[in-house]
Amino acid sequence: MRKLMTGNEAAAWGVRLAEVDYVPAFPITPQTEIIERLSEWSATGEAACRLVMLESEHSMLTAAGTAAATGVRTFTATSSQGLLYAMEMLYTTPGWRAPFVLVNVSRGLASPITLEPDHNDVLAARDSGFLQLHAATCQEVLDLVLLAFRMGEDATVRLPVIVNLDGFYLSFTREPVQVPDMEAARAFLPPYDARALHFRAGEPSAQGVAVLGGAPYSYFRYETHLAARAGLAAFAAGARDFAQRFGRVYRPVETYRCEDAEFAFVMMGAFATKAKSAVDGLRAEGWRIGLVRPVMLRPWPDEELAQALRGLRGVVVVDQNLAPGHGGVLHGDVLATLYQAGVPGPVVAAFVGGLGGRDIALEEFAEMARVVRTAADAGKSPPARMLYTAEELRQTRALQAVALGGGV
């Protein structure tokens, strides 16, 4: 079935096709439509899940974790402030080794408060122990939800997984989506095997227990890390099977027109599709430039990324997030990968942009390309920059004038 749907609806379809048992929920803009759709399907029986509204995201994540630890396939979703409110449980539940899937609909964080997207929310969960996949299209949202369950439930992994989609640009944008039929989805994702995870009479178990001392603590933390690294192979195996069944190919790092490239943009999420348009435009002008997009943020696909960047003269990292006092989060991770892998050559030009839903215009991509080429010619990485136009500054100054009582 091919159907026009929003990213939120695509997420709900992924949940329906995964035959999720349980959805603890708490609505937040721009995620709410996912919960509304699942609520409707749960009522009609089109989705065989029990949906319960919690009183906060912190409680919602707790209930998701304990339900998964009791042995049911569990899904939940949030966004922005909600993800941060749940942060204690985001760090807690991976250690239970009880897999479930969380969709985060990215939205910028307060302050100032906003409804529009960037990736600071989901990057705050970067080191929580959740695995993390980033969608760039509505089709990917649906497919990655299925792949996330497959990867997280893999016997070598057993960790919860975040699937991220960008608020507004994906959550509320309709795109044609190929919806797998139920039988095919079931063949790809068999019923949840809870393995040792259960609470039931006659088989008492203790989960989430305290440890005393650094040795057992380190042991279980390292186990979580090794399980997360095992996600690379589990994702690859799942993606191979997915490609065979559905014909759509997923890799931890997508490369677009990189074959003969001298330069590449590195970006995540829906705005990477803007970079693809920019690449097409620049190539038409004679540039040898491509796009490298990490689909997987955790586990960090360092080898695939290093492979994708090998041989380039220059790399433009566009961070749709801001680590105040440092710059962009992705920038640091890309530099670490290049250095660790001993990839010789490329200068790296770092930009922060797209905060709070701010657009990144084609002309800005062109300018970033010129900056990295100049830097490559000089053999020196330039200082990081924040994208902002003179016109934006003029508009903001006008708002400030109003705020200061100057009127319009």
Added chain:
Amino acid sequence: MSETAYKAMKDLPALHLLAGGTPMCAGCGGLEAVRLFHDILGENTVFVNAAGCMTLLATYPHTPFRGSWIYTAMASAPAGAQGIRDALDVLIAKGRLRPQDDLHVVVLTGDGAANGIGLSSTSGAIDRGLDFYYLCYDNEGYGNTGQQSSAATPHGAQSATEYRPAGVAGEKKDLFSIWVAHRPAYAATISADEPVDLARKLERAKGLRGPKLFIALAPCPTGWHFEPRETVHLARLAVKSGLWPLREYVDGQVRHTRPPAPAGKRPPVEEYLRLQGRFAHLFKPQRNEAVLADIQGAVDVYWEHAA
């Protein structure tokens, strides 16, 4: 329902489902309440723990429970119970768990979490009509972190964070009434040293579906500063002096299950207070008659209205 199953001490089960040798302090009043709870509910029970003294009961690789256990966080143990209860219901409904393999789901929490950080998730679980038990061991402070004041710290007590000549100025929060305002299936105050009363209440609750909430007074030797051998004596004095009313809410009514003797015939609160270091400042270097009168007065007024 068999609330008459427990008439005397000899009727209480001696299953010892909670093993000895735990890391709790000697004389812990809360632990005794947990032990009775476990014996009466039976081994088909899962305890969902909120951060507090009891968190260290299960320390890898040991657990003292014959039933199951999960540690969640300080704020959200009731939500943890929600996830388990819902998952068990889903598994039974889908034929993946036999109904006879179902469990009682019990939140285990201290008064700090119950009155403060965890009150929102408790309220939410009651709103949703969650079928669970909730056991608050009330040692009237954040016992696990050195007896700082909690919302349950009584008027006049000295805490580790409020050094005042007259002790804590505020009044102990009436958590029982907050719960009752939610109209749960069942709520009660209990004392491990009134075990027959505790057993009868728990047995009555077992016959009801929905939130079943209990606050156990938990005398705390290290926090209240008394000798561990006095735990039972203090717990009994708390009830007999009228300071810890044993209450029950069911069918829309609150009733008292073990009212103290009438004013003048019951022990004065002083008998209870003077045994505890946290109230020593009310007696030495000189008696603080005003605060002592406040505490006695509040108890007398309570029972005057309760009669």
